[in-house]
Each structure stands twice: as C-alpha cells, then as structure tokens.
Amino acid sequence: MTHLGPRWAALPPAAGAGVLATGILSVGLHLTGFETVSVVALCLAVALWLLLAFDFSTLLLGDRRAWATTADTPAALTAVAASTVLGARFALLGLTPVAVSLLVLAAAAWPVLLAAVLRHLPRRAPGAAFLICVATEGLAVLSALLAPKAGDWLADAALALFLLGLLLYAEALTRFDVREVVRGAGDHWIAAGALAISALAASKLLASGVWSGGAETALRTTTFALLALALAWYALLLHGELAHRRPGYDVLRWATVFPLGMTAVASLSTATATGTTWLDTLGRALLWIAVAAWLTTAYGLTRSLTGRSRDSSGAASPTRHSSRTRRSR
Numbered sequence: 001m002t003h004l005g006p007r008w009a010a011l012p013p014a015a016g017a018g019v020l021a022t023g024i025l026s027v028g029l030h031l032t033g034f035e036t037v038s039v040v041a042l043c044l045a046v047a048l049w050l051l052l053a054f055d056f057s058t059l060l061l062g063d064r065r066a067w068a069t070t071a072d073t074p075a076a077l078t079a080v081a082a083s084t085v086l087g088a089r090f091a092l093l094g095l096t097p098v099a100v101s102l103l104v105l106a107a108a109a110w111p112v113l114l115a116a117v118l119r120h121l122p123r124r125a126p127g128a129a130f131l132i133c134v135a136t137e138g139l140a141v142l143s144a145l146l147a148p149k150a151g152d153w154l155a156d157a158a159l160a161l162f163l164l165g166l167l168l169y170a171e172a173l174t175r176f177d178v179r180e181v182v183r184g185a186g187d188h189w190i191a192a193g194a195l196a197i198s199a200l201a202a203s204k205l206l207a208s209g210v211w212s213g214g215a216e217t218a219l220r221t222t223t224f225a226l227l228a229l230a231l232a233w234y235a236l237l238l239h240g241e242l243a244h245r246r247p248g249y250d251v252l253r254w255a256t257v258f259p260l261g262m263t264a265v266a267s268l269s270t271a272t273a274t275g276t277t278w279l280d281t282l283g284r285a286l287l288w289i290a291v292a293a294w295l296t297t298a299y300g301l302t303r304s305l306t307g308r309s310r311d312s313s314g315a316a317s318p319t320r321h322s323s324r325t326r327r328s329r
Contacts, residue, residue, distance in 0.1 A: 016078030016081075017254030018045075021257035023041075023082065023085035024261040025041050025287075025291060027085070027089050028261055029041060029287070032284055045086060052078075052082065072116040072119065073128075074131040076117065077113055080110045084102065084141060086102055087099040087142045088145055090102065091145045099142065103142050107139060110135060110139060118132065121172075121175060126177060126188065127190040127191050128255070130173075130194040132168045134190065134194050136164055137201045140158045140201040143157050148208060152210055158204075158205060161201075162202065162205060165198055173191075176191060182240050182243070183244065184246075186251075186254070186255050186256040189258075189259040191237070191259075192233035192234045193258055196259060196265075197262050198226045198230075199230055200270075202219055203223050203266065203270045204269065207273040227267065230263055234259075249300025249303065254301075256293065257293045257294050264283050265283070
C-alpha cells in the first residue's frame with residue numbers, strides 16, 4: 001500500500017514483525033514479573049495487530065491480485081504467527097475466550113497461507129523462509145497452553161503441529177542461503193527464532209502434564225536439544241553481525257528483535273518446565289538484550305517515518321526483499 005507515501009509504505013510490513021517482537025517481549029516481561037510494562041507492550045502489540053489486520057483486509061477487498069501476490073510470500077505467515085503470540089499472552093492473562101478466538105483465526109488462515117508459500121518457496125531463500133516453521137510452532141504453543149482447559153485432543157493436536165513444525169524447519173534450512181549470515185538485512189535471525197519457538201512449544205507440551213514415562217523423557221530431551229541449537233544459532237548470527245556490520249535502520253530489523261525475545265522466553269519457559277535454574281538467569285539476561293534491540297529498532301522506525309533518516313534498504317524495502325526472493329527461484 002503506497003497511497004500513504006513512500007515513508008509510510010514501510011509501516012504495514014513492519015506491523016507483522018512488530019507484533020511478533022512486541023508480543024513476545026510482553027510475554028517475557030510477564031514471566032519476569034514486570035507486569036505493568038508487559039501490559040503496555042501488549043496494548044502496543046494489539047494496536048499493531050489491528051493495523052496488520054486492516055492492511056490485510058483492505059488489500060484483500062481492494063486489490064485481489066496484489067493480495068494473492070503477497071499471500072504466497074513467507075512474510076504473509078507473520079499474520080498467523082502474530083495472532084498466536086498475542087493469543088499466548090491473552091492465555092497467560094486468563095482471557096481464554098480471546099486466546100481461543102485468536103487460535104481459531106490463526107488456524108483458519110494457516111493452511112491456506114502455508115500451502116501458497118510452500119508452492120512458491122525459492123530454492124535459495126532468505127531467513128523469512130523459516131516463518132513456515134514459526135507459524136506452525138506458534139499454533140503448537142497456543143494449543144498447548146489451552147490444552148489443560150480444552151482436553152487431551154488439543155494437546156495431541158499441539159504435538160502434531162510441533163512435529164510438523166520441525167519438518168518445516170528442516171525444509172526451510174535446506175533452502176536457506178547461508179550467505180545471509182553475513183549480509184542479511186535482519187530476517188536471517190528467524191533461523192534462530194524458529195528453533196527457539198520450537199523449544200518453547202516443546203516446553204509447553206512438557207509442562208502440560210499430559211505425557212509421562214518415555215514420552216515425557218523424550219519431550220524433555222527434545223526441549224533441551226532445541227534450545228541448545230537455538231542458542232548456537234544465536235551465537236553464530238551475533239558473530240556475523242559483529243564481523244560484518246550493517247548499520248542503519250532497515251524494516252527487516254523487526255525480524256531480528258523477535259528471535260532475540262523468543263530465545264529469552266524459550267529459556268525462561270524451559271527453566272520452569274525442567275527446573276533448570278541457570279536457564280532462568282540466562283533468559284532474564286537475554287530478555288534485556290531483546291528489550292534494548294526493540295528500543296533501538298523503534299527509534300530507527302520513528303526517525304524513518306518522520307523523515308529524519310532513511311531506511312538503509314530504501315523506502316520500498318519489503319518490496320525489494322520480495323523481489324530478491326523471487327529472482328532467486
């Protein structure tokens with residue numbers, strides 16, 4: 001949507017990643033006892049979600065061809081993932097009807113968007129390709145959170161989604177252009193965030209109390225393994241950032257903040273589910289790194305929108321990125 005002007009054209013694409021980033025920080029702040037700030041972050045995430053929903057609906061009703069073009073790109077799955085993250089936060093607040101509504105909405109959109117994205121996923125893809133895993137694992141997380149009130153059938157569905165999400169991660173990994181580690185504009189961090197949300201899903205399944213014996217042991221081991229892999233990706237991507245500096249604001253940097261926050265929340269959740277105390281300390285430290293990244297990115301967005309600085313990727317960053325994705329098929 002460009003009728004608002006070139007600067008504001010970047011706002012709706014930032015909204016989806018912004019909901020993910022802000023929503024997961026709200027969850028992390030809640031888990032660490034900063035409830036007031038957490039609620040403020042939740043209100044902002046809801047506002048961004050409404051902007052995303054408005055943009056999505058306007059495009060669907062006003063320009064079906066443009067909507068179809070957008071729907072087959074990985075970025076479209078931020079709508080699903082963002083809804084599940086918000087749903088998880090509402091579930092933690094005890095607002096189950098709202099959480100259920102978001103789960104139903106996300107579950108309805110997920111198969112349609114996932115099928116479209118998989119049909120058009122390029123052979124050499126940027127980090128956004130991992131959104132096929134993030135959206136699926138988001139459904140698993142929210143389903144696992146609601147399972148104690150809904151019954152074992154939802155826990156079984158959460159387990160199935162969790163396993164499918166791991167398969168989708170493997171699919172995205174085979175297509176990921178590893179050169180993005182040193183040149184990516186921000187969404188390459190989703191490679192770590194997808195594993196982190198998978199670890200979060202595993203920890204919620206473990207904490208649900210539905211499984212025991214060998215199944216519980218397998219979930220416990222898988223949770224630790226996925227979190228370890230997410231932290232390894234975190235370290236690798238951080239090294240890439242420090243060795244190959246990419247200064248300046250880019251709208252895709254919102255896709256960096258989400259994995260930072262998700263890794264923190266996955267660490268906190270794993271600590272609770274497994275009784276591993278040092279992971280709680282790690283999660284708290286990682287959370288404040290994510291908060292600092294959110295503040296820095298929000299400052300860059302504000303300056304970009306007010307014309308005080310220019311997005312390093314240009315005003316049409318999302319379009320440019322989408323074109324790069326399509327050319328690499």
